[in-house]
Amino acid sequence: MTIARPSQNAQRGNPSRPRTGQFSASPVLGLRLPMWRSKLVVFMMFAAFVALAGRALWIQGPGNQFYEAEGKKRFQRTLELPATRGKILDRNGLVLATSLPVKAIWAVPEDVPDEIDADKIRQLSKLLDMSDKELRRKFTEDKSGAA
Numbered sequence: 001m002t003i004a005r006p007s008q009n010a011q012r013g014n015p016s017r018p019r020t021g022q023f024s025a026s027p028v029l030g031l032r033l034p035m036w037r038s039k040l041v042v043f044m045m046f047a048a049f050v051a052l053a054g055r056a057l058w059i060q061g062p063g064n065q066f067y068e069a070e071g072k073k074r075f076q077r078t079l080e081l082p083a084t085r086g087k088i089l090d091r092n093g094l095v096l097a098t099s100l101p102v103k104a105i106w107a108v109p110e111d112v113p114d115e116i117d118a119d120k121i122r123q124l125s126k127l128l129d130m131s132d133k134e135l136r137r138k139f140t141e142d143k144s145g146a147a
Contacts, residue, residue, distance in 0.1 A: 112139050 059067065088097040105128065116139065118132075125135045 107139065114140075 085099040087095050087099075090096050105124065116136075121132050121135055125132045128135065
């Protein structure tokens with residue numbers, strides 16, 4: 001039985017087969033660039049990262065008023081949606097119940113001051129189509145909270 005031994009060329013380092021870690025003997029793939037170019041590329045990538053991080057910090061911190069205003073303008077708005085209900089019909093299609101617009105106000109009796117300004121009473125009575133006396137009576141006597 002014979003034991004295979006490495007050849008003497010492999011032990012001494014054959015010059016035809018370099019040991020430098022090149023992947024190919026092709027001069028195109030073996031092209032070496034100056035070291036300053038690699039450092040420049042790494043520095044430019046680092047500078048770009050720092051610029052992006054700085055911009056992100058600016059947007060999140062002191063410079064966010066513009067973005068807050070734009071967000072509020074897009075997503076916060078007042079829409080008046082009328083709350084009308086559909087008609088309730090019987091099996092023959094006749095209307096059993098329907099929604100009618102009603103003017104009403106609610107007041108918590110404990111929060112209503114004893115002496116309400118006459119101008120406010122006049123405005124409310126005009127809106128509710130009732131007399132000033134009737135509205136004052138509702139505020140003072142009626143403890144259910146509805147007018």
